[in-house]
Amino acid sequence: MSTDEPSETAEKHGHEHHEVEGPGYPTPAAMRTESEREKTAFVMGLRVGMDVDEPDFVGVVDVDPDSATYGELVDTVEMPNKGDELHHFGWNTCSSSCHAEGLTRDHLIVPGQRSSRIHIVDASDPREPEIETIIEPEEVFEHDLSAPHTVHCVPEGKIVISMLGNADGELPGGFLQLDQEDFSIDGHWEVDSGDMEMNYDYWYQPRHGVMLSTEWAAPETYYPGFDLDDVEAGKYGDSIHVWDWESKEHRQTLTFGEEGLIPLEIRMPHNPEETEGYVGAALSSNILRFWEADDGHWEWEKVIDVEDREHPDWDMPVPGLVTDILLSLDDQYMFFSNWLHGDVRMYDISDTGNPRLVDQCWVGGNFAERQSVGGHDVRGAPQMLQLSRDGRRLYWTTSLFSSWDNQFYPEMGEEGSLMMKADVYPGEGRMELDEEFVVDFGDAPGGPARAHEIRWPGGDCTSDVWQ
Amino acid sequence: MSTHEVRLVWRDGREAVLSVAEGETVIDASERETLGVPYGCLYGACGTCTGRLLDGDLVHIERPRGLKPHHRRDGYVLLCVAEPRSDCRIEVGAEIQADLVPNPWK
Numbered sequence: 001m002s003t004d005e006p007s008e009t010a011e012k013h014g015h016e017h018h019e020v021e022g023p024g025y026p027t028p029a030a031m032r033t034e035s036e037r038e039k040t041a042f043v044m045g046l047r048v049g050m051d052v053d054e055p056d057f058v059g060v061v062d063v064d065p066d067s068a069t070y071g072e073l074v075d076t077v078e079m080p081n082k083g084d085e086l087h088h089f090g091w092n093t094c095s096s097s098c099h100a101e102g103l104t105r106d107h108l109i110v111p112g113q114r115s116s117r118i119h120i121v122d123a124s125d126p127r128e129p130e131i132e133t134i135i136e137p138e139e140v141f142e143h144d145l146s147a148p149h150t151v152h153c154v155p156e157g158k159i160v161i162s163m164l165g166n167a168d169g170e171l172p173g174g175f176l177q178l179d180q181e182d183f184s185i186d187g188h189w190e191v192d193s194g195d196m197e198m199n200y201d202y203w204y205q206p207r208h209g210v211m212l213s214t215e216w217a218a219p220e221t222y223y224p225g226f227d228l229d230d231v232e233a234g235k236y237g238d239s240i241h242v243w244d245w246e247s248k249e250h251r252q253t254l255t256f257g258e259e260g261l262i263p264l265e266i267r268m269p270h271n272p273e274e275t276e277g278y279v280g281a282a283l284s285s286n287i288l289r290f291w292e293a294d295d296g297h298w299e300w301e302k303v304i305d306v307e308d309r310e311h312p313d314w315d316m317p318v319p320g321l322v323t324d325i326l327l328s329l330d331d332q333y334m335f336f337s338n339w340l341h342g343d344v345r346m347y348d349i350s351d352t353g354n355p356r357l358v359d360q361c362w363v364g365g366n367f368a369e370r371q372s373v374g375g376h377d378v379r380g381a382p383q384m385l386q387l388s389r390d391g392r393r394l395y396w397t398t399s400l401f402s403s404w405d406n407q408f409y410p411e412m413g414e415e416g417s418l419m420m421k422a423d424v425y426p427g428e429g430r431m432e433l434d435e436e437f438v439v440d441f442g443d444a445p446g447g448p449a450r451a452h453e454i455r456w457p458g459g460d461c462t463s464d465v466w467q
Numbered sequence: 468m469s470t471h472e473v474r475l476v477w478r479d480g481r482e483a484v485l486s487v488a489e490g491e492t493v494i495d496a497s498e499r500e501t502l503g504v505p506y507g508c509l510y511g512a513c514g515t516c517t518g519r520l521l522d523g524d525l526v527h528i529e530r531p532r533g534l535k536p537h538h539r540r541d542g543y544v545l546l547c548v549a550e551p552r553s554d555c556r557i558e559v560g561a562e563i564q565a566d567l568v569p570n571p572w573k
């Protein structure tokens with residue numbers, strides 16, 4: 001049975017032994033073993049910061065190897081406006097609502113990072129998604145918020161989006177809550193934000209009533225591009241925030257300083273019992289582990305330090321720039337990307353405090369020997385990751401953010417970026433670049449596009465949380 | 468109602484002349500004429516619409532938050548919040564924004 005069937009029937013598979021049929025899967029193992037191979041990928045495609053006078057789109061990529069159009073961008077759902085910068089996106093509901101009857105994972109929430117416009121896309125037919133409704137920027141600004149980023153559905157019929165700025169693109173950011181039924185804005189999720197000002201990504205572990213959020217910078221700071229003077233001026237983040245998921249109050253700030261500059265993507269294990277996790281500090285290029293100590297306070301340590309590298313054409317050592325990180329559904333492996341170096345790493349995290357590097361895939365970027373795949377020049381470097389539910393295929397795209405792309409890999413601004421894949425062998429702890437699979441968004445209908453976050457119909461490693 | 472003539476100049480040599488009405492931003496007008504000048508946030512924060520003023524008088528109607536003081540001294544403007552007060556000549560295109568932030572390690 002394919003998880004690409006309209007989702008109500010597709011996801012029932014994981015619920016045969018349950019009295020209540022909700023969306024998603026009862027456990028991470030059920031999702032990993034009982035869903036079938038992904039056949040469709042939704043990929044954010046964007047034209048912002050390019051001389052392509054076209055809107056951004058939700059791309060539909062055929063990832064079914066038995067299909068005649070395998071590895072092709074088979075559909076593009078164009079946004080009605082230009083300049084959105086589609087970036088991250090999420091589902092109306094996921095496994096966290098597994099026991100809520102009547103909910104179906106059938107709508108994508110697709111925010112524009114620059115426009116602050118939020119698109120609701122009906123994806124009940126994964127090969128024919130269509131825009132259902134739109135929350136216009138003015139409605140978002142009314143709540144003194146802007147720059148939507150991470151979307152998670154949360155139990156009790158809500159969707160919560162991390163927002164990086166206020167209505168002027170300055171600090172503080174916050175969280176915007178939508179209603180799952182009609183996609184109207186409820187208002188701010190948070191009740192008390194303590195000393196939190198910057199925002200970026202968040203993850204939550206409902207069984208323990210905890211949520212953790214990270215920091216990029218104010219939109220007015222990171223939007224125009226990366227300036228080291230802004231780092232020196234303290235305008236970029238170096239902390240993460242612990243929240244009480246129930247009372248929606250800020251509880252604790254973990255400040256990393258130099259060890260954790262620009263902590264972006266945050267992941268906690270899929271096992272709902274766990275009270276720890278990892279965050280990738282992009283600029284420091286470290287992986288930090290955090291955990292709840294016996295007294296209820298959270299602590300942290302650095303577990304991986306990506307060494308800067310000397311480049312003959314660069315004046316200063318080049319950081320890896322860890323821009324994305326994900327955990328396999330069985331919580332055995334961590335993958336992360338070094339966008340300035342040009343590699344994806346695979347770590348065994350079965351001993352969570354001592355991640356063990358087991359494999360690394362080099363392609364593109366400033367240091368990989370391999371600069372083309374399947375006849376396509378690799379523009380950019382591995383960046384946004386997505387793993388198959390069974391943990392056997394790792395896909396990625398090569399664009400980070402339009403203005404940062406233009407700064408570090410300007411060729412992407414002219415020719416678009418790529419989607420690529422490695423085959424992963426979890427039983428052997430290794431991965432191998434699939435040289436046959438390249439989706440070149442330079443050939444997108446209407447003109448070249450950048451490609452950003454990837455999701456599967458039926459849920460994935462970075463969408464689903466368990467109660 | 469007064470209008471101003473704005474000449475847009477791309478780095479690849481392309482040029483276009485735009486008539487910008489009073490109360491209209493350069494991006495409003497370039498969109499009306501479907502000239503494809505890039506933009507993003509539309510409120511002066513993101514810098515996607517960065518242009519460089521070559522000649523003329525152009526004012527920001529909102530604070531151009533996406534520009535630092537040295538960018539403004541060098542003539543960079545944010546066209547989504549910029550209105551001409553005289554005929555102008557402006558360098559436009561996606562490449563202009565990239566002038567603002569060189570690679571800091573290179």
